Amino acid sequence: MDKRNFKTGIDVSSYQGMIDWNAVRTSGIEFAILKIIRKDLNPDKRFSDNWKGCVQAGIPIQGVYNYSYATTIKKAETDAGKVLEILNGRQTMVWLDVEDDCQKKLGATLVALINAYKAVIEGAGLPFGVYTGTYFYKDYIKPYGEPECPLWIARYGKNTGAMDLKYQPQIPGMIGWQYTSKGRVNGIAGDVDMDAWYGEVERWRKQILKD
Numbered sequence: 001m002d003k004r005n006f007k008t009g010i011d012v013s014s015y016q017g018m019i020d021w022n023a024v025r026t027s028g029i030e031f032a033i034l035k036i037i038r039k040d041l042n043p044d045k046r047f048s049d050n051w052k053g054c055v056q057a058g059i060p061i062q063g064v065y066n067y068s069y070a071t072t073i074k075k076a077e078t079d080a081g082k083v084l085e086i087l088n089g090r091q092t093m094v095w096l097d098v099e100d101d102c103q104k105k106l107g108a109t110l111v112a113l114i115n116a117y118k119a120v121i122e123g124a125g126l127p128f129g130v131y132t133g134t135y136f137y138k139d140y141i142k143p144y145g146e147p148e149c150p151l152w153i154a155r156y157g158k159n160t161g162a163m164d165l166k167y168q169p170q171i172p173g174m175i176g177w178q179y180t181s182k183g184r185v186n187g188i189a190g191d192v193d194m195d196a197w198y199g200e201v202e203r204w205r206k207q208i209l210k211d
Contacts, residue, residue: 006196007031009062011178014045016188021053023187029059031197033095036064041082051090062176062197063093065131068117069100076113080120093127095152099136108144118149131178134169152176152195163196174198 008028012019013035024032032054035044047064054061066083070076076096083094096117103110114130121128129150132141137153151174157167161182168177176197183194 006198009033009195009197010183010185010188011035011065011193011195012046012050012188014047016046016190016192019046019050019053020187021050021057021059024185025057025059027186029185031060031062033063033065033195034061035067036086036094037066037079037083039067039069041079043086047086061092063095063127063129065095065097067097067100069102070113070117071102071106071109073109073113073116076117077120080117084120084124084126087126091126093129094121095129095131097131098141099132104136104140106140110141111145111147114141114147114149118147129175131176134171137171146173149173150175152178154178156180161191161194163194168196 007030009031010024010029011033034047034050036047038044051061064083064087066079068076068079070079096114098110098114118128129152130147131152132154134153134155137151141147151171153169153171153174153176155167155169155177156179157164159180159182161180161184163179167179176195178193178195180194182191185192
């Protein structure tokens with residue numbers, strides 16, 4: 001992979017606290033992905049501020065993510081519905097974060113609940129994808145059927161904060177690589193996840209800037 005062929009971004013949650021999005025933009029960050037919902041299904045405490053901050057700073061919002069604790073199809077559908085409720089008509093991609101220990105022994109049920117979540121999101125006219133780690137994908141998803149959606153894959157290697165291409169995952173359908181959880185970016189106090197993106201990040205920019 002040539003560095004010129006991807007964009008660099010971050011994914012954030014309330015863990016990062018208050019973010020100076022103008023400083024983030026001037027540091028060279030080209031997009032952001034925002035945590036939207038908590039385990040209790042309330043909005044992430046910084047979601048609204050992060051969305052507004054990105055829009056005002058002119059940073060494309062590639063998507064939002066939902067760390068999933070779902071172990072049943074019904075729960076997955078309920079969670080997807082809550083994400084749509086929080087978005088309240090805002091247009092972006094929705095990422096289902098599938099990596100929790102509670103999902104490791106679900107087998108084919110995990111793929112079924114991913115598809116159920118996907119159906120709710122796509123039924124509302126929004127694009128859908130799955131975020132997970134390399135080992136989780138290979139051990140707990142792929143053996144039971146590969147999801148028909150884009151993938152955003154985490155693999156850190158030594159996790160120094162820098163990108164090391166030898167750890168780049170080689171997984172079909174991957175459009176994003178979360179390459180560290182220890183990135184440093186102006187405007188954010190402490191560590192932040194960093195992402196290399198091969199897919200289209202400008203797709204939603206026009207709509208976002210209208211909000």
